[in-house]
Amino acid sequence: MSFEPVEPIHLPPLEVAADTFLIRAAQPALGAPLSVALNSLVIRGAEPVIVDTGTTSNRQGWLDDVFSLVEPGEVRWVVLSHEDHDHVGNLTEVLDRCPQATVVANWALTERLGPEIGLPLDRLRWVDAGGTLDVGDRHLRFTRPPVYDSPTTRAVLDSLTGVLWASDAFATPMGSEPVDRVEDLPPPMWAEGFAMFHHHALAPWLSLVDVVGYEEQVAAMAASAPSAIVGAHTPLIDGPSIERAIELLATLPATVPPPHPDQEALEAIVATIGLPA
Ligand SMILES: [Fe+2]
Numbered sequence: 001m002s003f004e005p006v007e008p009i010h011l012p013p014l015e016v017a018a019d020t021f022l023i024r025a026a027q028p029a030l031g032a033p034l035s036v037a038l039n040s041l042v043i044r045g046a047e048p049v050i051v052d053t054g055t056t057s058n059r060q061g062w063l064d065d066v067f068s069l070v071e072p073g074e075v076r077w078v079v080l081s082h083e084d085h086d087h088v089g090n091l092t093e094v095l096d097r098c099p100q101a102t103v104v105a106n107w108a109l110t111e112r113l114g115p116e117i118g119l120p121l122d123r124l125r126w127v128d129a130g131g132t133l134d135v136g137d138r139h140l141r142f143t144r145p146p147v148y149d150s151p152t153t154r155a156v157l158d159s160l161t162g163v164l165w166a167s168d169a170f171a172t173p174m175g176s177e178p179v180d181r182v183e184d185l186p187p188p189m190w191a192e193g194f195a196m197f198h199h200h201a202l203a204p205w206l207s208l209v210d211v212v213g214y215e216e217q218v219a220a221m222a223a224s225a226p227s228a229i230v231g232a233h234t235p236l237i238d239g240p241s242i243e244r245a246i247e248l249l250a251t252l253p254a255t256v257p258p259p260h261p262d263q264e265a266l267e268a269i270v271a272t273i274g275l276p277a
């Protein structure tokens, strides 16, 4: 019986704006011809920034990709959007290799991460939603995205490029062959996968929200006029896809997702792919 993590699909870094790179992998879905992006971000500015630190399952690929873009000794900031394992998988390695790096977290993130990783107090900055971080040639503006799966979550907008790191928001599965951009997904697949992921794997409270208040949150994010939207679990959202992505997000409370896979679905998967030896 195997307890090894699923081997991720490695994808090369994708430049999404000047000196701004999506660090990418994708995890094949269980028993379905789908995959899920596992992204983080490198901003190679005056004070280089890493946003989230990927997964342990993609450790070597992630480290190779990040440090092909920026020298470890030059990394100044490591922004954690929240403490979920797929966002902090290589944090300890980064702290070891990047002695000039300060971790950008907040109080709740520090406390929730504490049982696994004690953040070094002399290398720690707390910036909450509503806050701003000066990183030399630009500011990073922190906001709470409309959807999230940890209360610590902050989205990050780069004032120089307009790129928005949305953390888990805008998550959607890809086909078994990952794609670079959401525009490469068939539109019905994007809409259905978007609803499936948000309602069942990110924010099951969406059906409970005050719709007017929620729409105001989405409108506030849209008003920041991002030049591109990137996130941990979505292909790049740019160009005309931005407006559609905002629309998909805004209408989530009223969107009925596909059914949640249950035990019967698991048994069908096992019957199809068999149990490991
Ligand atoms: Fe998360």
Ligand SMILES: [Fe+2]
Pocket: 084, 086, 087, 167, 168, 232, 233
């Ligand atoms: Fe995530």
